[in-house]
Amino acid sequence: MIEIDKHIVAEVTDEIRFVDYAIAIFPQLMTKNSVKKALKRNELLLNGNVADSAQWMKKGDEIRLVDQENRVPKAFPLDIEVVFEDDYLVVVNKPSGISTSGNLYKTLENALVGKIQVSSQKDALKWVKPVHRLDAATSGLVILSKTATAHRILAKSFENREVIKTYHAIITGKMDRHSTVFNSPINKQLAETTVEVLQEIPSLRSQFLTLLQLSPETGRTHQLRIHCANNSTPIVGDTLYGEIGNTLLHKGLFLAATQLKFPHPIAGEDVEVKIELPYKFTSLLEREERRWRMFNSGTN
Numbered sequence: 001m002i003e004i005d006k007h008i009v010a011e012v013t014d015e016i017r018f019v020d021y022a023i024a025i026f027p028q029l030m031t032k033n034s035v036k037k038a039l040k041r042n043e044l045l046l047n048g049n050v051a052d053s054a055q056w057m058k059k060g061d062e063i064r065l066v067d068q069e070n071r072v073p074k075a076f077p078l079d080i081e082v083v084f085e086d087d088y089l090v091v092v093n094k095p096s097g098i099s100t101s102g103n104l105y106k107t108l109e110n111a112l113v114g115k116i117q118v119s120s121q122k123d124a125l126k127w128v129k130p131v132h133r134l135d136a137a138t139s140g141l142v143i144l145s146k147t148a149t150a151h152r153i154l155a156k157s158f159e160n161r162e163v164i165k166t167y168h169a170i171i172t173g174k175m176d177r178h179s180t181v182f183n184s185p186i187n188k189q190l191a192e193t194t195v196e197v198l199q200e201i202p203s204l205r206s207q208f209l210t211l212l213q214l215s216p217e218t219g220r221t222h223q224l225r226i227h228c229a230n231n232s233t234p235i236v237g238d239t240l241y242g243e244i245g246n247t248l249l250h251k252g253l254f255l256a257a258t259q260l261k262f263p264h265p266i267a268g269e270d271v272e273v274k275i276e277l278p279y280k281f282t283s284l285l286e287r288e289e290r291r292w293r294m295f296n297s298g299t300n
Helices: 032-040 148-159 223-230 279-298
Strands: 002-008 044-046 062-067 081-085 089-094 124-130 139-147 164-172 179-182 193-203 207-216 255-263 270-274
Touching (some): 002 148, 032 044, 081 270, 179 223, 193 223, 193 279
Antiparallel strands (some): 002 062, 164 207
């Protein structure tokens, strides 16, 4: 058994049973039906014990989502780039458009079944498990564990903010400053993102497009997408927080996790991995700048 995620009940204003409270506290369990299925599989623990759907919730309760490893995932046929691998973990480049994990067939976890070498350690997992998640629409680096010990330590590293994450995004419009910090709260919680402008080009369709490097200091859901949208510079392709017309057909969201730095769960030294900017990013910037120059040269 390995722990996938954990939730602490902050406040309970009205009486509510576990089966109702647990809806949507984890991305994998967004419906009451999915919570019930997880309960049947003993994948939800309440204060260390298998949860009962009828239990009443109270402040301070600890809910854990675990994997009992009794269900072999169905392999999803998709080539995945491996960026780093050893006997304890693997870092891969997740394509946009697929979920990291969850009660779906088209997931990164399923795409790696049978493709990653199993650990030789005594606590080896039967298949690799994601330690964190990226939105389905976001591409980039994801860490997966090969052993139960590595999974536990890496999860604690994320919880303690020991993992340094770097993203790149293309936004519509331009920034007022070359570097800044977005710190507008998300769901009344502190949220902070360091922002660096890397490139700014004119665009016929958007006036300007800007390539950003984003470093989230906190880990709120959709933090980067919300912060960019709150600045009136939504990420290109963001159908949830962007503006109508701010999408490109079949191109998806222009947000990618491009660099990770974290302490190795066993050896202790820092591991740093990075990938190149996705081709669709450079292609869009080059195409939009070329179109702008062609249009303006023709009007002189």
